Amino acid sequence: MTQKEMIEIIQQHHPDINETAIRKALNRAQDDFAAKTKILRVASNNADTTVTDQRYYSLPPELLEVKRVELDEVAIQRLIDRPIKGDYSS
Numbered sequence: 001m002t003q004k005e006m007i008e009i010i011q012q013h014h015p016d017i018n019e020t021a022i023r024k025a026l027n028r029a030q031d032d033f034a035a036k037t038k039i040l041r042v043a044s045n046n047a048d049t050t051v052t053d054q055r056y057y058s059l060p061p062e063l064l065e066v067k068r069v070e071l072d073e074v075a076i077q078r079l080i081d082r083p084i085k086g087d088y089s090s
Contacts, residue, residue: 069076
């Protein structure tokens with residue numbers, strides 16, 4: 001079903017809503033569905049933002065889940081336990 005067809009169906013039931021509002025609502029619903037089902041994957045190549053001897057990096061707020069981290073095609077192991085107490089390296 002195309003977006004135009006969805007807009008027409010919604011306008012049949014809600015004739016007071018304009019096309020722009022319907023289009024925005026459909027896009028929000030699509031984004032919400034993609035986030036809940038995790039069907040979208042985003043890859044980031046931020047090799048230029050790494051710092052020598054830095055252990056921890058803040059992640060952007062829109063990041064949902066980290067599945068794998070690689071640096072120069074080498075997989076970085078996931079930290080399973082909490083950091084050692086008193087480890088303040090950044």
